[in-house]
Amino acid sequence: MNIPSSIWTLLVGIVVTIVSLWYGQNHGLLPTPASDEAELVDGLFNAMLTISTGLFLIVEGALIYSAIRYRRRPGDDSDGSPIFGNIPLEILWTAVPAIIVIGIAIYSFDVYNSIGGFSPHSVHDAPIEEQAVRMPGAAIAATLSDTSPNTDSNLNQEKSDAAMQDPATAAVRNADQIPQRQNAPGVGVVSPTIGASPDKEGTPPALTVNVTGLQYAWIFTYPDTGITTGELHVPVGREVQISMTANDVIHAFWVPELRLKQDAIPGRQSEIRFTPKTVGEYKLICAELCGPYHGAMNTQFVIETPEAFEQWQKEQQVASLDLQQLVAVNSADLSPAEFLAPYVSDLGIQPEMLHQVHHTHH
Amino acid sequence: MTQAQLQEGANISALSEEPGGRKWRDYFSFNTDHKVIGIQYLVTTFIFYCIGGVLADLVRTELKTPETDFVSPEVYNSLFTLHATIMIFLWIVPAGAGFANYLIPLMIGAKDMAFPRLNAVAFWMIPPAGLLLISSLLIGDAPDAGWTSYPPLSLVTGQVGEAIWIMSVLLLGTSSILGAINFLVTIWKMRIPGMTVNQMPLFCWSMIATSAITLLSTPVLAGALILLAFDLLAGTTFFNPTGGGDPIVYQHMFWFYSHPAVYIMILPFFGLISEILPVHARKPVFGYQAIAYSSLAISFLGLIVWAHHMFTSGIPGWLRMFFMITTMIIAVPTGIKVFSWVATVWGGKLRLNSAMLFAMGFVGTFVIGGISGVMLAAVPFDIHVHDTYFVVAHLHYVLFGGSVLGIYAGFYHWFPKMTGRMLNEFWGKVHFALTIVGLNMTFLPMHKLGMMGMNRRIAVYDPKFETLNFICTMGSYLLAVSTFPFIINAIWSWMYGPKAANNPWQALTLEWMTTSPPAIENFDKLPVLATGPYDYGMSNGDNKEVENVPFSDEKEPALAAGPNSALRADPDPKVAANPEDRK
Numbered sequence: 035m036n037i038p039s040s041i042w043t044l045l046v047g048i049v050v051t052i053v054s055l056w057y058g059q060n061h062g063l064l065p066t067p068a069s070d071e072a073e074l075v076d077g078l079f080n081a082m083l084t085i086s087t088g089l090f091l092i093v094e095g096a097l098i099y100s101a102i103r104y105r106r107r108p109g110d111d112s113d114g115s116p117i118f119g120n121i122p123l124e125i126l127w128t129a130v131p132a133i134i135v136i137g138i139a140i141y142s143f144d145v146y147n148s149i150g151g152f153s154p155h156s157v158h159d160a161p162i163e164e165q166a167v168r169m170p171g172a173a174i175a176a177t178l179s180d181t182s183p184n185t186d187s188n189l190n191q192e193k194s195d196a197a198m199q200d201p202a203t204a205a206v207r208n209a210d211q212i213p214q215r216q217n218a219p220g221v222g223v224v225s226p227t228i229g230a231s232p233d234k235e236g237t238p239p240a241l242t243v244n245v246t247g248l249q250y251a252w253i254f255t256y257p258d259t260g261i262t263t264g265e266l267h268v269p270v271g272r273e274v275q276i277s278m279t280a281n282d283v284i285h286a287f288w289v290p291e292l293r294l295k296q297d298a299i300p301g302r303q304s305e306i307r308f309t310p311k312t313v314g315e316y317k318l319i320c321a322e323l324c325g326p327y328h329g330a331m332n333t334q335f336v337i338e339t340p341e342a343f344e345q346w347q348k349e350q351q352v353a354s355l356d357l358q359q360l361v362a363v364n365s366a367d368l369s370p371a372e373f374l375a376p377y378v379s380d381l382g383i384q385p386e387m388l389h390q391v392h393h394t395h396h
Numbered sequence: 397m398t399q400a401q402l403q404e405g406a407n408i409s410a411l412s413e414e415p416g417g418r419k420w421r422d423y424f425s426f427n428t429d430h431k432v433i434g435i436q437y438l439v440t441t442f443i444f445y446c447i448g449g450v451l452a453d454l455v456r457t458e459l460k461t462p463e464t465d466f467v468s469p470e471v472y473n474s475l476f477t478l479h480a481t482i483m484i485f486l487w488i489v490p491a492g493a494g495f496a497n498y499l500i501p502l503m504i505g506a507k508d509m510a511f512p513r514l515n516a517v518a519f520w521m522i523p524p525a526g527l528l529l530i531s532s533l534l535i536g537d538a539p540d541a542g543w544t545s546y547p548p549l550s551l552v553t554g555q556v557g558e559a560i561w562i563m564s565v566l567l568l569g570t571s572s573i574l575g576a577i578n579f580l581v582t583i584w585k586m587r588i589p590g591m592t593v594n595q596m597p598l599f600c601w602s603m604i605a606t607s608a609i610t611l612l613s614t615p616v617l618a619g620a621l622i623l624l625a626f627d628l629l630a631g632t633t634f635f636n637p638t639g640g641g642d643p644i645v646y647q648h649m650f651w652f653y654s655h656p657a658v659y660i661m662i663l664p665f666f667g668l669i670s671e672i673l674p675v676h677a678r679k680p681v682f683g684y685q686a687i688a689y690s691s692l693a694i695s696f697l698g699l700i701v702w703a704h705h706m707f708t709s710g711i712p713g714w715l716r717m718f719f720m721i722t723t724m725i726i727a728v729p730t731g732i733k734v735f736s737w738v739a740t741v742w743g744g745k746l747r748l749n750s751a752m753l754f755a756m757g758f759v760g761t762f763v764i765g766g767i768s769g770v771m772l773a774a775v776p777f778d779i780h781v782h783d784t785y786f787v788v789a790h791l792h793y794v795l796f797g798g799s800v801l802g803i804y805a806g807f808y809h810w811f812p813k814m815t816g817r818m819l820n821e822f823w824g825k826v827h828f829a830l831t832i833v834g835l836n837m838t839f840l841p842m843h844k845l846g847m848m849g850m851n852r853r854i855a856v857y858d859p860k861f862e863t864l865n866f867i868c869t870m871g872s873y874l875l876a877v878s879t880f881p882f883i884i885n886a887i888w889s890w891m892y893g894p895k896a897a898n899n900p901w902q903a904l905t906l907e908w909m910t911t912s913p914p915a916i917e918n919f920d921k922l923p924v925l926a927t928g929p930y931d932y933g934m935s936n937g938d939n940k941e942v943e944n945v946p947f948s949d950e951k952e953p954a955l956a957a958g959p960n961s962a963l964r965a966d967p968d969p970k971v972a973a974n975p976e977d978r979k
Contacts, residue, residue, distance in 0.1 A: 063847045075776045082774060086767040093738060093763045097756055100741045105748055106678075113398070113933030114679035114744035118959050123739070124683050124732070131731040135724040135770065142774040143717060149776060151713045213640040228779070283549040284643060286708060286783060290849030293780040297709040299644065300548060301637035317858065321708075321783040321851045323542045324549060326469035329854030 050091045058084025068291035068312040068337060071149040071228070075293040078145045085134055149294075150229040150307055190214045193303035197277055200257035203244040208281050212301045228294060228306040230273070239307055240272035247278065247285030247298040249324055250331040261350040265334040266318055268310050269343035275307045286322035289335045295321055310337040399927045399934050400902035406926035407909040409898050410919055426520065428512035429916060433519050434498025435814060438807075440519075441491040444526055445800075448482035449876060451475050456838075456872040462859045472855040473540035474557070478533060480543035481561065484661065485568040486526045488799045492664030493518070493575045495806050496603045498814065500579060502907035503597045505588035507917040510581040518574035525567035532560040542853060544650060547635040547643045551628055558628055562621045569614045569621075569653075572660070576607035576614075588906075588922055590962050594688070597905045597929045598681065601688040602667025605695035609656040609663075612699060617653030620646055647709060651702035659698040661795060662762075663691055665802025666733055669755050672809045673737055675903045676752035677744030680930040683736040684960050690729035697726045707775055708782045716775050723773035730766055734759060747901075750824025754805035757832055761797025765790055768843065783853075786846025792839040801831070804882070811886070812896030816912045819893060823885040830878030837871030905929045925962030934958060 058080045067073045104114070146152070191214045198204045230237065243266065244255045255262050268274045278287055280298040287306070288295040291314075296306045320331035338346065422432055423439070455475050458466040467475065497515065501508055509515045532538040539561035541550035550558050583600050623634040624646065633639025635646040666687075674681040681687065703711050703719040711719070737759050746752060768790040772778050781787060804827075811819050841864040846852075850861050857865070899908040906923050907914070927934070 063844050065848055075780055078774060079771070079777050079780075082771050082777065086771065089767060090763065093734060094760055096738045096742065097760050100738070100744070101746060101748060101756060104677075104741065104744050104746050106745045110745060112678075112745060114677060116680050116931065116933040116958060117682065117739075117743070118680045118930075119683045119686070120739075124686055124736075127735040128686075128728060128732055131728050132725075135727050138770065138774055139721050139724050142720060142776055145776045146713075146717070151716070151775065212637045215640075215642060283552060284546060284709070288783075288851065290780070290847075293776070295708045295779050295782055299637075299709065301640070301642070302644075317849065319849065319851050323473075323546070323783075323853045325553070326473055326540070326855075328473075329464075329469070329851075329856040 046095075050088050050095075053091065054084045054088040057087045065290050066312060066314070067293065068289070068310060068314060068316060069293070070231075070309045070311055072291065072293040072311070074145045074148050078141055081141060082138060085138070148231055150231045150234075152229075188214065190303055193277065193305075194279070197244050197257075197279075197303070200244060200255060200260070202255040202260050202262045203246070203257065206246045206248075206253045206255060206262065206281075207244075207279065209279070212281075214303070215301050228296065228308070230307050231309075234273060234307075239275035241268060242275045242277065243268070245276050245278040245287060245298065246281060247287070247320065247324075248281040249283065250320070250327040252285075252287075252318060252320070252331070252333050256347075259347055259351060261347060263350055265336060267336045267338060267343060267346050269340045270310050270313050270337050272340075273307060273309045275305060277303060277305050279303050283324050284322050285320045285324050285331070288319045288321040289316055290319070291316045291335075297322055313337050313339060398902065399904055399931045400899060403904050403926045404899055404909060407906075407919075407923045408921055409909070409911045410915040410917075426516050428508070428516050430497050430501050430509045430512065430515060431814075431914060431918075433515050434494050434496075436519050437490055437494025437497055437522070440523060440526075441487045441494060444482050444486035445491075446879065447530065448479050448487055449879065451479035451482065453872055453876050455479060456869040458855055459857070459865050460869040462857050462862055462865075464855045467855075469855045470540060473542075473853070474533065474538035476853060477539050477542055477545075477561075478529065481529060481539075481565070482526070483795070484543065484657070485565055486522065486529070488661045488795060488803075489568075489572055489657070490522055491803050492606065492661065492799075493572065493579075495668060495803075495810075496575070496579055496599075496606075496664060499599060499810070499907055500582055500603060501586070502813075502910070502914060502918055503600060503905055504583065504586060504591060505906050505919060505923040506582065506586040507919070509578050510586060511578050514574055515578050518571045518578065521567050521571035521574075525564045525571070528560055528567070529564040532557045544647075544654070545624070546650075547624060547627060547641075547646050548637055550624065551636055555628060559625065562625045562628070566618055566621055569618050572610050573614050576610035579603045579607045580611075588924070590925055592962075594685065595925065595928060595960050595962055597667075598670035598684065598687055598691075599664070599667035602663045602670070602691045605691040606660050606663040609695050609698055610660055613653040613656040616649055617657075620649035620653070623649075644706070644709060644711075647706050648703070651705045652699075655702040655705060656695075656698045658791075658794065659694055662798050662802075663694065665758065665799050665806070666691065668802050668806045668809075669737060669758050670733075671905065672751055672755040672805050673740045673759075674930045674932060675809070675901050676747045676749065676755070677741045678747070678932050679740055679744040680928075680932055680958055681736070682739035682742075683732070684930065686732050687736050690732045693729040694726060697722060697729070701726065704773060704778070707778045720773055720775045724770060727766065727770045727773075734763055734766070749808070749821055750819065750828055751805050751808035753825065753828045754801050754808060757828065758798060758801040758805060761793055761801060761832075761835065765793030765795075765797055768793065781846050783851055784846035785842040785850045785852055788852050789839050789842035789846060792835075792842070796835055796839065801835075804828075804831070807882075807886070809901070810907075811889070812900045813907060813912050813914070815890050815893075816896050817889050817893035818896045818900065819889045820885050823881045827878060827881040827885070830874060830881070834871050834874035834878050838868050838875055839871070841865075841867050904931060928958040928961035931958035931961055 061080075061083055063083075064076055064079065067076050194209050194214045198207065198209055230239070242257055244257060245266075246253045246255070251264065252266070253262065253264065254266050276287065276296075278296065278298040279302060280300045282300065284300070285298045286295055287298055291312075292308055292310075294306055294308055296304050298304065314337055316335045316337070318333050318335040320328060324331060423436055427433065427436075454467065455472070458464065458472050458475075460466075464472065497509065500506075535556070537554040537557040539545065539550075539554070539557040541553050541558065545558070545561065583596070583604055587596065623632075626632040627634055627636050627641070633641035635641045635643050637643060670681055670687055701719055701723045703715065704723045707716050707719075741756065768786070772781065772787065772790060808819060808824055811817070845861055845864050845868075848861070850857055896912045898910065898912050900912075901908070904927050906925075909923050910919055
């Protein structure tokens with residue numbers, strides 16, 4: 035019996051769909067999701083991977099099928115059929131990718147909104163003033179730090195000042211040496227941010243941690259308790275806000291299990307908010323090239339039960355007191371290898387580090 | 397009579413057997429023949445490709461194990477910085493210009509480029525810029541802030557190396573601006589009479605699109621680099637935060653060029669593939685206008701997507717959405733091209749020679765890079781994988797699986813025209829097989845590495861990634877090995893290969909209508925179009941009506957004309973289609 039080609043097309047379509055759907059859910063390409071936000075991002079990725087698998091199979095299948103089925107047979111010097119185009123087909127394959135990308139864009143938009151991408155520093159923080167817009171040269175002035183026509187306060191400076199209220203944070207940040215960025219009038223952006231998810235909008239986070247990136251370490255300060263540490267500990271199920279900046283070059287805060295990444299930029303304050311979900315120990319990585327020892331700039335990120343977190347806080351408070359007693363080490367006497375040894379071997383911050391920070395900046 | 401015979405019959409090959417470059421010395425001189433310059437570009441850039449490849453293998457050797465046990469972290473950073481800079485600015489971008497130099501005047505029936513001396517100047521900026529860049533490695537102070545050279549890092553690492561990097565990239569950018577002006581003017585003003593824009597070979601369209609973005613975006617990179625040089629050498633603080641400068645402004649300026657640059661790196665090869673597929677599939681290219689205009693659409697959209705490189709750095713939330721959408725829209729014109737290429741090979745009579753295999757390999761691997769590009773455009777996912785090996789995998793699928801395979805396809809396709817000799821097909825196929833296996837082995841595992849948590853540009857990594865990294869490293873060695881059959885084949889065939897006919901592939905575009913290699917000034921007589929550039933299969937040798945081949949300015953219709961045939965310029969296509977009706 036001669037099977038019509040449309041049935042073959044149908045069968046191929048069904049097989050491609052089944053394989054794509056299966057692979058989109060069972061790819062095992064992403065690490066454990068450890069935050070509420072991570073699950074949303076994974077859903078988006080699975081959807082994209084399902085569509086991608088289908089597209090991949092169709093295009094590669096068509097190429098390989100053509101290479102076998104339509105290869106020139108020996109002795110056949112004739113040409114293929116002269117088909118120059120097919121308008122309905124071309125409209126179809128313009129429309130289908132267009133619809134797919136619109137779908138992915140809407141889905142991404144939704145996920146981005148749900149994880150708090152639009153949250154805190156929208157325009158209402160510093161409204162566009164008509165006067166500023168009408169001023170001649172306003173657009174040029176917007177790029178100059180000292181001629182802002184906007185009387186609104188500098189949000190970036192405010193955030194920096196707020197963080198510096200905490201003595202521990204002030205001790206590790208060299209904000210006195212790096213001027214804080216002024217904001218362009220009307221936009222009022224501190225820096226790109228993943229803020230509160232829409233359901234938590236307007237509520238303060240349960241825990242705030244100030245993070246400072248410097249070559250080649252992360253320093254975490256907890257303004258509520260005065261703890262300074264080289265490991266990030268957070269309790270499970272409570273929303274955490276990370277307020278970060280960098281002391282020297284650009285670093286990037288990344289915990290793969292959180293699916294969140296944010297550059298820490300000298301002179302700018304940036305924030306991310308997330309809700310830890312899965313208890314465990316993960317790696318916090320610097321993702322932006324920050325110098326030769328960039329690869330060694332990582333540390334522990336611990337999501338623990340509230341009880342364990344309380345316990346850890348108590349231990350740290352005792353340790354912080356001891357720290358004050360230590361004598362500073364002159365970094366100039368250390369070779370780079372000695373300087374870096376502690377970070378490479380134990381991924382934590384040693385007391386000497388903090389004293390070097392003092393030494394360098396005061 | 398086939399379309400190819402018709403087209404060849406309508407044009408007389410140049411009488412002079414003398415090729416553009418008469419002696420080997422011509423290729424080392426300030427020669428103004430576009431063919432000599434084209435070959436100068438291609439050979440020079442290939443040498444830089446080999447140097448960049450050695451650097452890549454050193455990087456991969458370091459990454460074979462999780463520890464830093466091969467080179468120091470400082471040297472490691474220099475290696476990947478130079479690898480990327482060489483591959484982008486000294487290989488892929490100028491290799492595209494090399495093909496354009498060689499092919500465009502031939503394809504449009506011109507004697508040379510519009511500005512031959514400017515053309516030579518553009519080429520002769522490349523060797524000194526390349527040597528300058530590599531010299532930084534020899535003086536022990538190579539740039540090590542990555543090819544993006546983000547301040548403030550680039551301002552606090554080695555000053556000499558960074559200054560050399562800036563100078564070198566400025567020279568290379570100037571060279572590509574000069575080239576772009578030349579291509580635009582040549583294509584626009586020097587086509588033979590009768591060749592309308594819709595009858596140009598698609599490679600010309602892709603070079604118009606490429607040159608437009610080169611002219612619009614390269615000056616912005618130059619601006620960024622000059623300001624960076626001021627910060628570095630004169631102590632200004634445009635980008636230096638310690639004086640209140642804004643490092644994010646550099647990123648905007650840098651990516652305003654460097655994102656469009658990926659289209660500068662891929663569009664010429666989109667054009668080459670659109671030339672090669674129909675010839676060896678023996679079918680007209682499917683959707684000529686769709687392919688032509690999609691190049692322009694990519695060129696335009698390419699200019700408004702740069703901030704997708706900055707989703708995790710310094711742009712406001714709502715702006716991320718804008719750049720996400722513009723980035724995703726590029727998938728539409730790119731998709732049109734891919735589907736059109738697949739439709740071109742579908743139902744053809746595929747001659748699976750080396751050029752065709754590389755061209756089909758280009759389509760197959762570029763698709764993977766394109767798909768991962770759409771994924772990267774989705775902001776929430778990009779935030780996760782930005783600055784990881786997922787990005788490394790994506791860009792290598794586009795630039796190795798796309799551009800490099802496209803360059804190889806072009807080498808195999810036009811080698812007979814350039815040298816007058818045929819390449820060995822067996823070794824070409826060996827080259828193809830090794831390259832495809834090597835490239836997938838090297839770059840496919842990187843997708844998983846990135847998603848699992850391996851960030852890029854690191855010399856030490858978590859031991860749990862060791863197995864996948866080992867596979868990548870072995871793949872990179874295979875890629876290195878894969879170039880040997882090509883190099884040996886090319887040199888041997890250039891000297892001793894069998895003589896090539898003027899039109900060994902029975903192609904229809906004008907470069908095949910002259911001698912192989914073409915004489916100085918290309919054509920003895922102004923060439924004419926007897927058919928469109930892709931009218932394959934219009935007649936399968938059974939058309940007995942046409943005995944008189946039309947010559948030069950006579951617009952005598954011969955065979956049924958395809959939509960891009962010059963014969964269609966006739967006011968009444970029906971009359972044109974049937975000569976009997978005209979009597």
